[in-house]
Amino acid sequence: MRYLYYPGCSLKGTGKAYDESLVAVFDKLGMDAKELPGWNCCGATAYMSVDETKAFALAARNLALAEQENGSDPIHLIAPCAACYLVLNKVQKYMAEYGHLREVIANSLKAVGLNYHGTVKVRHPLDVFVNDIGLDKIKAAVSHPLKGLKVASYYGCQVVRPYAEFDDQYNPQTMDQLMNALGADAVDWPLKTRCCGGTLTGTVEEAGLRMSYILLKEASKRGANIMATACPLCQFNLECYQGKMRGTFGDSIDLPVAFFTQIMGRAFGLEAKRIGLQRLFVPVKAAPAMA
Amino acid sequence: MSSLQIQVRIKHQEELDPDFANSIAALPGGENLSRCIQCGTCSSTCPVSLYMDYTPRRIIAMTRAGFKQEVLASNTIWLCASCYECTVDCPREIKVTDIMYALKRRAMEEKVYPKRFPTPVLAKEFFKSVLKTGRSNEGLTVTWMILKTAPLNMLKQMGLGLKLLLRGRMALGVEKMEGDPTQIRRLMEQVEVEEKKTH
Numbered sequence: 136m137r138y139l140y141y142p143g144c145s146l147k148g149t150g151k152a153y154d155e156s157l158v159a160v161f162d163k164l165g166m167d168a169k170e171l172p173g174w175n176c177c178g179a180t181a182y183m184s185v186d187e188t189k190a191f192a193l194a195a196r197n198l199a200l201a202e203q204e205n206g207s208d209p210i211h212l213i214a215p216c217a218a219c220y221l222v223l224n225k226v227q228k229y230m231a232e233y234g235h236l237r238e239v240i241a242n243s244l245k246a247v248g249l250n251y252h253g254t255v256k257v258r259h260p261l262d263v264f265v266n267d268i269g270l271d272k273i274k275a276a277v278s279h280p281l282k283g284l285k286v287a288s289y290y291g292c293q294v295v296r297p298y299a300e301f302d303d304q305y306n307p308q309t310m311d312q313l314m315n316a317l318g319a320d321a322v323d324w325p326l327k328t329r330c331c332g333g334t335l336t337g338t339v340e341e342a343g344l345r346m347s348y349i350l351l352k353e354a355s356k357r358g359a360n361i362m363a364t365a366c367p368l369c370q371f372n373l374e375c376y377q378g379k380m381r382g383t384f385g386d387s388i389d390l391p392v393a394f395f396t397q398i399m400g401r402a403f404g405l406e407a408k409r410i411g412l413q414r415l416f417v418p419v420k421a422a423p424a425m426a
Numbered sequence: 427m428s429s430l431q432i433q434v435r436i437k438h439q440e441e442l443d444p445d446f447a448n449s450i451a452a453l454p455g456g457e458n459l460s461r462c463i464q465c466g467t468c469s470s471t472c473p474v475s476l477y478m479d480y481t482p483r484r485i486i487a488m489t490r491a492g493f494k495q496e497v498l499a500s501n502t503i504w505l506c507a508s509c510y511e512c513t514v515d516c517p518r519e520i521k522v523t524d525i526m527y528a529l530k531r532r533a534m535e536e537k538v539y540p541k542r543f544p545t546p547v548l549a550k551e552f553f554k555s556v557l558k559t560g561r562s563n564e565g566l567t568v569t570w571m572i573l574k575t576a577p578l579n580m581l582k583q584m585g586l587g588l589k590l591l592l593r594g595r596m597a598l599g600v601e602k603m604e605g606d607p608t609q610i611r612r613l614m615e616q617v618e619v620e621e622k623k624t625h
Contacts, residue, residue: 175556192613238624338571
């Protein structure tokens with residue numbers, strides 16, 4: 136299988152620790168997944184609300200660049216950010232479904248010297264870890280079993296909706312299986328795919344803040360001592376606003392929220408700095424086996 | 427005896443926009459608009475419907491009936507966080523999230539949204555950043571959004587910005603794509619050319 140890595144803009148900013156820990160974990164597992172040369176913004180949620188066709192063309196440019204790297208096998212493009220994963224998949228589907236859109240995008244790409252034939256496969260790292268690498272290989276790489284760590288696996292919206300075929304849309308399991316393979320306990324909780332508020336936390340704070348708070352409160356109630364996320368915006372909302380939540384809701388909420396790849400890195404015995412633990416607002420040291 | 431006092435509570439059909447539904451249904455993702463059976467699954471599954479002036483079910487009904495003005499001025503379309511729950515759950519396969527996007531774009535085109543409302547400003551700042559550098563720069567985009575919508579909030583947000591900065595989670599410099607960012611501008615311009623050709 137030939138992989139390329141599409142980090143997306145957030146993983147070079149607020150979600151830097153996701154980028155660092157993912158690359159470190161790839162390395163530990165002997166995976167070859169270099170960064171897609173010349174990648175640009177995927178188009179994301181905000182762009183989609185200004186001009187949909189342009190957003191699709193932006194996403195398609197990345198797919199065209201990835202396709203250029205095709206050898207005998209098609210490229211599997213790994214997109215860890217939930218929004219990138221959704222948009223890249225969406226443009227694939229929509230180009231196949233809507234002839235007019237396909238034509239506009241194909242002609243526009245051609246004008247800048249690019250082509251896209253629809254051969255790239257967009258993959259989420261959860262899918263790659265569980266279905267390509269396999270849990271046995273992950274287990275074998277564990278040097279520090281995460282004993283006593285109770286993880287609320289939080290998938291968020293756009294990893295599983297509406298396109299993911301690798302997991303269940305209502306009760307996904309891949310992250311839970313991964314956490315169990317690391318020696319941690321995946322906590323059973325019902326809000327795995329409920330929205331964190333997305334960009335509302337920045338635009339209509341009153342609504343966004345409460346949506347994230349509901350998730351943290353429920354995870355704590357279910358006995359979790361850490362929450363694992365698979366999306367840079369979810370991680371940002373759930374972690375960086377906890378101080379504000381304490382003030383707004385008069386609650387003592389204080390739950391570490393880490394990228395699932397940071398938790399993997401910890402179990403693999405990787406150095407804290409390599410997996411970006413120092414970048415977290417809520418220190419993970421308090422959680423068992425994470426110090 | 428005085429007669430019963432009445433007033434028109436909703437619009438007469440002649441006051442509605444008969445083309446509104448078709449213009450939305452014609453966009454990618456809008457095709458199943460007319461299949462709605464008003465079951466309300468979208469509204470019950472929506473995590474933000476409790477704040478909306480019209481629930482998603484009502485927005486679909488009103489869009490279909492031609493209540494253009496009310497739909498475009500509603501807070502509903504700006505509260506949609508694009509979680510796709512309604513799209514996945516709709517028994518009639520209506521892509522509700524895509525319809526919300528289409529309505530947001532229409533509202534921006536027609537400039538009907540609350541003044542100083544941050545969402546459209548955020549979207550436009552995002553667009554500008556990508557056009558210039560090929561990437562979205564979170565720090566700059568959000569800073570501009572705050573300055574343009576609620577400059578007094580800048581002070582409140584500075585603590586968060588500083589914390590991000592100290593942890594290396596916000597780049598001070600501008601993140602640029604590798605290669606030639608003008609290719610992005612040319613690609614976007616070509617999309618406009620191609621769209622005109624096919625219309």
